[in-house]
Amino acid sequence: MSLTPYKSDIIQIGSLTMGGDLPVRVQSMTNTDTLNTASSVSQCIRIIEAGGELVRLTAQGVREAENLAAIKSGLRAAGFETPVCADIHFNPGAAEVAARIVEKVRINPGNYADKRASFIRQEFSDSEWKAELERTRERLMPLIKICTEYGTAVRIGVNHGSLSDRIMTRYGNTPEGMAVSAIEFLKIFRGEGFNRIVVSMKSSDTLTMVMANRLLVKMMFEEGMHYPIHLGITEAGEGEDGRIISAAGTGTLLAEGIGDTVRVSLSEPPEAEIPVARAIIKAVAGEAGRVKNPVAPLEKRRPGERWFPQVYTRERDRFNDESGAPYTGDVLTASPDELQATEGRQAYDRILNPVFNCDDPEQLAIEAAALLGRFFIARHPAGLCISNSGAVQGDALRRLAFSVLQATEARITRTRYISCPTCGRTKFNLQEAVRKVKEATAHLTGMKIAVMGCVVNGPGEMAGADYGYVGAGEGKVHIYRGTEAVLKNVPEAEALDKLLELINNDQARQ
Numbered sequence: 001m002s003l004t005p006y007k008s009d010i011i012q013i014g015s016l017t018m019g020g021d022l023p024v025r026v027q028s029m030t031n032t033d034t035l036n037t038a039s040s041v042s043q044c045i046r047i048i049e050a051g052g053e054l055v056r057l058t059a060q061g062v063r064e065a066e067n068l069a070a071i072k073s074g075l076r077a078a079g080f081e082t083p084v085c086a087d088i089h090f091n092p093g094a095a096e097v098a099a100r101i102v103e104k105v106r107i108n109p110g111n112y113a114d115k116r117a118s119f120i121r122q123e124f125s126d127s128e129w130k131a132e133l134e135r136t137r138e139r140l141m142p143l144i145k146i147c148t149e150y151g152t153a154v155r156i157g158v159n160h161g162s163l164s165d166r167i168m169t170r171y172g173n174t175p176e177g178m179a180v181s182a183i184e185f186l187k188i189f190r191g192e193g194f195n196r197i198v199v200s201m202k203s204s205d206t207l208t209m210v211m212a213n214r215l216l217v218k219m220m221f222e223e224g225m226h227y228p229i230h231l232g233i234t235e236a237g238e239g240e241d242g243r244i245i246s247a248a249g250t251g252t253l254l255a256e257g258i259g260d261t262v263r264v265s266l267s268e269p270p271e272a273e274i275p276v277a278r279a280i281i282k283a284v285a286g287e288a289g290r291v292k293n294p295v296a297p298l299e300k301r302r303p304g305e306r307w308f309p310q311v312y313t314r315e316r317d318r319f320n321d322e323s324g325a326p327y328t329g330d331v332l333t334a335s336p337d338e339l340q341a342t343e344g345r346q347a348y349d350r351i352l353n354p355v356f357n358c359d360d361p362e363q364l365a366i367e368a369a370a371l372l373g374r375f376f377i378a379r380h381p382a383g384l385c386i387s388n389s390g391a392v393q394g395d396a397l398r399r400l401a402f403s404v405l406q407a408t409e410a411r412i413t414r415t416r417y418i419s420c421p422t423c424g425r426t427k428f429n430l431q432e433a434v435r436k437v438k439e440a441t442a443h444l445t446g447m448k449i450a451v452m453g454c455v456v457n458g459p460g461e462m463a464g465a466d467y468g469y470v471g472a473g474e475g476k477v478h479i480y481r482g483t484e485a486v487l488k489n490v491p492e493a494e495a496l497d498k499l500l501e502l503i504n505n506d507q508a509r510q
């Protein structure tokens, strides 16, 4: 892994500059129907007024892409110059329409020209691989020409779980597959002299997202590329858990100097994402919005070495573990600033004892996860004791420590939820469904349950979940076991019971 801090080129996206030493930009995505101009414009305005510097809307078809013109006009008429981005999956035609209208188009290499992963292994010989890449280049050419002519930026947005069959056959659903997928597209765009590009590697899994971005940076260095990077954990869920997992993954990379724009994906109103993204950036980079002295990525603890981090409480100078036994090893006590400057070895096999001064539980959760995530992703500290001189005290600090361990998969003590932020494809009340599913399954420690808005992207992007509750149209839900839809088109009113029945039956058989 390169130790040279990554510094991206500066690019222009409409009225917004991004990259270099500029502050890390904040953005969000609407969840309205893109054909509904009035509600889309209103939601864009709410995002912008919350501090969003770019707004993205789904354009699943040509009609939605065309309606971006009305939405953009509505925004400009209301006095907002904020750049608009179209989110494209599967539909190059929609991308080519949108690229003439909006300032940025996001495409997914997993489904732009290649077939989306069907989880059925196929073989590609080297010559077939080359031919497929050439076909991809030809498929991208019209978009590259349009973007060049109109000055439109492109995000090459790779998602774990929506890699193409071709990439999956050679690399599997891995960080390497994600980075290779992006590099292939970057080379095609660069080969045509097109460099107004942002690139992203997203996953609902913190470790995969961090690894994929580090690999991307390494591969871009090797290719002499310095494109700005968009960071985010996908399907982060909602509430405190969604904030903590987002902060742990994004904060780790920002501390390393990686990341030029952040989108936090919460199953909440999109404008609620903006203050969370800002708080993550501030926790790591301060008011400047960009880390001045990036830390080196921490090497992970050697595989096979036993590691089981404990959560500690502090009584005066004594640290007790969960059984009440005192800890006699080394402790690293650090303020947030000292924590940000701490190198990995300093935390190795010690209790990490950050001391915050925060009265707001949400703020504290974000700050703690953003600063602590990298140590636990690298599996370094022997344990964690969070101290605070502000109003948040007692069991809330202990719970927060467990949440940081859960978010970094250092120690799993609860059910893990994946839920998408919703978009124009969602046809049911996902936030309500998440609430009900969480209430009914909170006892299933260690299980991963996904609640996703649509069957188009949901099943791929919840890869790794044990069970899925996936919207399949108006009032209908598919229930998944792993990647298989075992119950289809279940009426929404019965879907939770069916999901629980499936889990209970599976558990009874074990």
Ligand code: SF4
Pocket (backbone or CB within 6 Å): 420, 421, 422, 423, 424, 425, 426, 452, 453, 454, 455, 456, 457, 458, 461
């Ligand atoms: S899973 Fe479907 S509904 Fe949810 S954000 Fe992704 S595309 Fe939109």
